[in-house]
Amino acid sequence: MVYELFFSYYDENPENDDEIIIAVYSSQEKAEAGRKKFLKQPRFKGKDEFLEISEFEINKPWWKEGFWRATMSYFIIELLNGYVIEKEKEGDPENHNIKIRNQEEMKVYQGTMDYYYDHEKFLCLKNIESGQMYCLDKQQGKIQYEANIYEDMLNFLRQRYQIEIFGWKEIFRE
Structure with a gap:
């Protein structure tokens, strides 16, 4: 398993929208430690709910729905x-x-x-x-x-x- 730390923030003003894959970790614990560290940075401070950790199994497809369009x-x-x-x-x-x-x-x-x-x-x-x-x-x-x-x-x-x-x-x- 790998643990992706992802930031996805959307605002009324599209110029403030922000999305980025920050890092991929080998354990949930390391991902949580990374999340805590990044929450202290100005770009992410006060936006806890937009900094998420997702779990993925290596060498296994996780995307089974076909093409997807963000709505x-x-x-x-x-x-x-x-x-x-x-x-x-x-x-x-x-x-x-x-x-x-x-x-x-x-x-x-x-x-x-x-x-x-x-x-x-x-x-x-x-x-x-x-x-x-x-x-x-x-x-x-x-x-x-x-x-x-x-x-x-x-x-x-x-x-x-x-x-x-x-x-x-x-x-x-x-």
Whole structure:
């Protein structure tokens, strides 16, 4: 077996996209040690999830699907107060899985969502299939309220944040 250390980073701005095979190691342990070493370099620092190790058996074909065309795209929606919505789209237009990170780069939400409303104090999310809505408090970094009726969410926002009206923005723009 060999262990390939690979970096693959995609940004809203294609000029920042970065892909490189860094090294191939003889053991998982050596690959992990190499990964830790490379994570300290400026090019890779803070991008832990984009530096991956893949295992391959020597002299055995691993590519059995035939020709493949990369269809994966990646985007980030920058929100107020350092929050971001991340989406890795795997060629499936119906896949609406997102991740939300705070200013400390910590994941605070992961799930299927279609719409959002961004405010400096909170973030609202909506799944159109289920109708479920969530209000994430940015100061606390967690979901504070769930509803499936717009008026219920609006009443909560009025009481908690003194918001009179809000409108949704689509996360997935074609």
